[in-house]
Amino acid sequence: MTLVSRHGFAAPRYDLVIKGGRVLDPSGRIDRVGDVGISGGRIRTIETTIAAADAADVLDARGKIVTPGLIDIHVHVNAPELTPATLLGDGVTSMVDGGSAGADNIDALVRIAQAAPNRVRIFLNIARTGVTTEGELKNIEAADVEAAKRAMAQHRDWIVGVKVRLSQNVVGERDLEALRRARQAAGTLPVMLHVGQTFSPLPKILELLNPGDIVTHIYSPPPHTLLDESGKVLPDVRAARARGVRFDVGNGRTAHITWPIVDAATRDGFWPDTISSDITGPGRTFRVFDLATVVSKFVMLGMPLDQAIGCVTNQAARNITAFKDLGTLAIGAPADVAVFELREGDFEFVDNVDEKRAGHRKLVPSAVVMNGRLVNR
Secondary structure (H helix, E strand, C coil): CEEEECCCCCCCCEEEEEEEEEEEEHHHCEEEEEEEEEECCEEEEEECCCCHHHEEEEEECCCCEEEECEEEEEECCCECCECHHHHHHCCEEEEEEECCCCCCCHHHHHHHHHHCCCEEEEEEECECCCCCCCCCCCCHHHECHHHHHHHHHHCCCCEEEEEEECEHHHHCCCHHHHHHHHHHHHCCCCEEEECCCECCCHHHHHCCCCCCCEEECCCCCCCCCCECCCCCECHHHHHHHHCCCEEECCCCCCCCCCHHHHHHHHHCCCCCCECCCCECCHHHCCCCCCHHHHHHHHHHCCCCHHHHHHCCCHHHHHHCHHHCCCCCCCCCCECCEEEEEEEEEEEEEECCCCCEEEEEEEEEEEEEEECCEECCC
8 A cells, every 4th residue: 555645836635535446335335446535534526536636645545445434333442452543453443332331430431432543432331340251230230220321421422322231141031121221221322232142032132122222143143043943034033123123243252153043044135234343352363353354254155245345334324323424435424434455365264163164355454544544554
């Protein structure tokens, strides 16, 4: 990737031109080779050719893919080994922490969000402690609605919804009660609910959701998957989607995605609304790696590239009110841009039990622009 400074006597029209890449923006149904002109931190034009003299700086993207900055709606950035800046280098210009902190420890996570070079927002865990290895909701009284509401009021600019983990090893048999409390605390904001290995069957859980709520880990293995006994997607799942419930990947490292469940669901036409990483520090080198790898996994599984990119750009932006103007290269939008190589070759992808699948295309981050400025990766 080459950045070339242009200095002339006339003031250039654009601060930066990303030149010659395959511009892929599902929000505008754009898929063509062209130049992206940026000034004042915003997208100003997409043209077949912009004269180099019109640019203060030129980013050479020939042979690469140019997309809106990626949006990961499920990350965990509360540990020193994984920072928002690290994810920015992967092309993730906006992200949501998926419940790392609850009412008792939210202040520290808000400070991380405030200091981040990219956009970080938070799903507040309904459990006061946030995520714990022993199961933060084993005592259901940890799901403190009033404490959550106070935290949300104090940090209304940073908290965009409520997270609840419903697996039996987290909440035992009280999953429906935990969800009711999360929904009560969230009010008009969305709830993100972690499913997989729940006590209650998925239809009972879906009954409690509002349009805009997000079900993450949709391809989790048994018990209580999104499939019926014949391996077809449950009618209740399709009905929930039809009334506005959203379904998210949440790749993660453990008991969240296995090939047999993905294969059966996608054969039945049930692809995700959004693709998220659920990345943690350990996930950086184990089963997750980065959001581009998770996207590449779904391309390997048969999802068209433009649809997969949509799942981490405009589709992801639909879920989060704070991101409503993002995930697009529309004229006037904030100039968050990711540039990728689409490498051809033999690549190995794994699920959460290390079963291997071979793919032949992989997205690899090459350059990132945040608010119109090239990021030093």
